Amino acid sequence: MSGTAAQRHSGTGVRRFGLWAVGCGLLALVACNEIGVPFRTGFYGYSMIVTDVVVQDTVVDGVEYFTGDTIIDTLDFAWPPSALPVRIWVQDTAGLPADVDAAIQGWKNVLQYGEVAATIVGDSMNADVIIRGSAPAPSPAAGVRRLSAAPAACEGGTDVFVSAPDHTKLWTPIRVYVIPKFPLDDPATRPCLARVTMHELGHALGLFRHSPDPADLMYSFPDVDAPSEGDVTTILELYHQVSDLRPSLGRDTVPVPAPTP
Ligand SMILES: [Zn+2]
Numbered sequence: 001m002s003g004t005a006a007q008r009h010s011g012t013g014v015r016r017f018g019l020w021a022v023g024c025g026l027l028a029l030v031a032c033n034e035i036g037v038p039f040r041t042g043f044y045g046y047s048m049i050v051t052d053v054v055v056q057d058t059v060v061d062g063v064e065y066f067t068g069d070t071i072i073d074t075l076d077f078a079w080p081p082s083a084l085p086v087r088i089w090v091q092d093t094a095g096l097p098a099d100v101d102a103a104i105q106g107w108k109n110v111l112q113y114g115e116v117a118a119t120i121v122g123d124s125m126n127a128d129v130i131i132r133g134s135a136p137a138p139s140p141a142a143g144v145r146r147l148s149a150a151p152a153a154c155e156g157g158t159d160v161f162v163s164a165p166d167h168t169k170l171w172t173p174i175r176v177y178v179i180p181k182f183p184l185d186d187p188a189t190r191p192c193l194a195r196v197t198m199h200e201l202g203h204a205l206g207l208f209r210h211s212p213d214p215a216d217l218m219y220s221f222p223d224v225d226a227p228s229e230g231d232v233t234t235i236l237e238l239y240h241q242v243s244d245l246r247p248s249l250g251r252d253t254v255p256v257p258a259p260t261p
Contacts, residue, residue, distance in 0.1 A: 043234035044216070048075045048208040052164055060165050073167050077206045077245040078238050079128075085117035086205070089127035089173075094180060094193065096133045103198035106225075107205065110232045115239040116205055124173075128247060129204045131176040131197070152221075153182045153192035158203035161250055171250025176200045195222050202231065206238050 054069040079086050090100045104118045136157055156178040163169035178197050182189045199222040210220040216230045
């Protein structure tokens with residue numbers, strides 16, 4: 001964790017974070033194809049920033065926290081080698097299985113030393129990541145942070161749950177949504193779905209923030225069809241450091257109310 005002791009740990013139960021992206025629409029489709037990938041040497045931020053308000057006095061790791069304290073923690077997550085390949089269950093709708101296949105391949109192509117591997121599984125009960133082609137819960141639970149944008153040809157979201165107050169576990173399965181906004185036969189829709197599926201898989205692999213650069217796949221309005229140099233640099237940085245969170249099988253907590261202490 002990169003937060004100081006005073007910034008760490010608070011609250012109880014589970015917090016939920018949503019990472020949303022909207023693909024480019026019909027008018028932007030040509031521009032999408034024209035955007036090049038610039039040479040990049042740096043990486044963008046990928047850490048999840050967790051903000052909790054302490055609901056009752058508590059002690060975590062020897063540090064005392066008081067009711068009402070606001071705690072900020074900065075968390076990184078990479079799937080550990082022991083958890084690979086990441087098991088993905090995908091809903092069979094709107095070409096989503098093929099898009100997920102392509103998304104897995106897209107990330108695999110740029111991670112040539114096998115930092116990440118993923119496979120599609122047939123049983124959602126055994127999945128680390130669940131990808132659906134339907135909208136998420138309409139009412140965000142308390143503690144939700146969701147990045148969103150205006151409707152376009154499609155949109156996607158990734159909900160991530162972290163244990164609290166310890167902030168050591170990432171509850172699985174991670175839930176991903178990829179949703180068409182235009183009719184499927186609209187020429188903008190299918191490329192948008194494919195692009196946003198790969199973008200959301202990036203979130204599920206641990207890229208928990210958006211790039212500020214439109215040339216990156218992890219930009220909040222993804223306009224490229226594959227991980228860019230910046231995306232590659234960033235995910236390699238993430239996977240070659242110590243992770244703060246470890247994946248742990250969680251409950252079905254969508255949406256999740258603040259639990260009773
Ligand atoms: Zn996103």
